[in-house]
Amino acid sequence: MALKDKEKTTFITEVGIFCYRVMPFRKKNTGATKFQLRLNPKKCTFEVTVGKMLGFLITQRGIEIDPGKIEAITAMPPPRREKEVRGFLGKIQYISRFINKLTMTCNPLFKLLRKNERFVWDDAFQNAFEKIKGYLKNPPILMPPRPSVPLILYLTVTKNAMGSLLAQENGEKMEVVVYYISKRMIGYKLNYSPIEKKKERRSLRQYATNYVLLAGKLYRHSFDGQNMLCIDQPQAAEIMEKVHAGTCVLNMNRSALAKKILRFGYYWQNMERECVEYVKKCHQYQVYANLKHTPVSLLYNMTSPWPFSxxxxxxxxxxxxxxxxxxxxxxxxxxxxxxxxxxxxxxxxxxxxxxxxxxxxxxxxxxxxxxxxxxxxxxxxxxxxxxxxxxxxxxxxxxxxxxxxxxxxxxxxxxxxxxxxxxxxxxxxxxxxxxxxxxxxxxxxxx
Structure with missing residues (x-):
């Protein structure tokens, strides 16, 4: 690739701007060059600042709801029968990640969906209906999660529902919304105490007991009582390289690498999967591993169906x-x-x-x-x-x-x-x- 053409392959990522040293994906456009094929300028768009994907708008500010979907919801008249209530809730459910305390707000509308329930549209239903439409007049903008940045979880528990907010700090140290989650309690879950309203919340509390903060560093308790230091992605990559290359032990296979790192006292999320992927890319492992290189041959069922067959x-x-x-x-x-x-x-x-x-x-x-x-x-x-x-x-x-x-x-x-x-x-x-x-x-x- 000519040096003057490098800037033409520039692409933007979350960690910076990069360009290819060689032509990407080999020479995929050689056929187009040979037959004098060109792009239609009328069908090409460059320097796009806003893009629509799966019913949402992707902008520099974050992820927003498509205004067309907001207009379709706010223009809906009050429901007159159960089918129209289900249609309204279905449209709301598609954008539920943008609505705070959605289940709590729509709780009156759920009563109209009960079996053998007479449909009567009163003020409580109308207030919930208008509250949702008013919320969508100024919807929040969600930010995609940033790698290596801690997530912040807020929980709200009521008698009939539970809501949660997942947030994260941006570059200006301000909390921004990543996701809204709402859950309605039905059946036996209504008998839970406010602290035990959701199984996932109890699991989260149990999960949190496996960690401890010592001297400003996060550790995870192992099954044998050892405190394993929680490390970030760059440190994990360095440790995998050192342990696998033989600084600490001999070169090992993918099943033993994660176990050895745990014994050294380190831990991070998805470490077993990342160790497997790392070993797959190791050249020495591919050369010296005990892999079968026997050529493929046909297999036959040796079970005879009848005597002397x-x-x-x-x-x-x-x-x-x-x-x-x-x-x-x-x-x-x-x-x-x-x-x-x-x-x-x-x-x-x-x-x-x-x-x-x-x-x-x-x-x-x-x-x-x-x-x-x-x-x-x-x-x-x-x-x-x-x-x-x-x-x-x-x-x-x-x-x-x-x-x-x-x-x-x-x-x-x-x-x-x-x-x-x-x-x-x-x-x-x-x-x-x-x-x-x-x-x-x-x-x-x-x-």
């Missing part, structure tokens, strides 16, 4: 010492539904042997299965794929993380003295090819 096949071997006839491998197949086992030993195991086993030991005995599951070994290619294609049998491959058919064949429980691998591994025993079928039969389920 899905078989898992695998190989046991090489086996030392080999048998007297030179056999060193045992090929095993297991049905996922009945856990039935078929096994046979081989001296040399190739895809042609596996294909013959599938034809003779599975298809010829139990019918054509729906699917076979194996790992990605070379024994299950070539002739095997031709057989599967001939009989239209689905071939599912186990995930690379666990290639042994997810342990389906290996997990099948053989008796301790009948496991083919155990028989083959026994010193001096070289007859496991003859006893492998017997071992498989001993492992069959009994019903």
């Amino acid at each position: 899905t078989w898992g096949i695998d190989i046991i071997g090489k086996i030392y010492h080999h048998a007297s006839n030179g056999h060193e491998f045992i090929f095993v197949a297991i049905d996922y539904f009945t856990k039935w086992v078929e096994a046979q030993s081989y001296k040399v195991l190739m895809s042609s042997h596996v294909a013959k086993f599938i034809r003779n030991n599975i298809i010829a005995r139990y019918g054509v299965p729906q699917a076979l599951i194996s790992h990605n070994g070379g024994h299950f290619r070539g002739e095997v794929l031709k057989v599967l294609d001939e009989y239209r049998i689905e071939h599912h491959k186990s995930s690379p993380y666990r290639p042994q058919t997810n342990g389906a064949v290996k997990i099948r429980r053989f008796p301790d003295d009948a496991c083919p691998a155990a028989i083959a591994a026994e010193p001096g025993y070289q007859r496991f090819p003859d006893d492998a079928p017997s071992a498989a039969t001993a492992a069959e389920p009994t019903y």
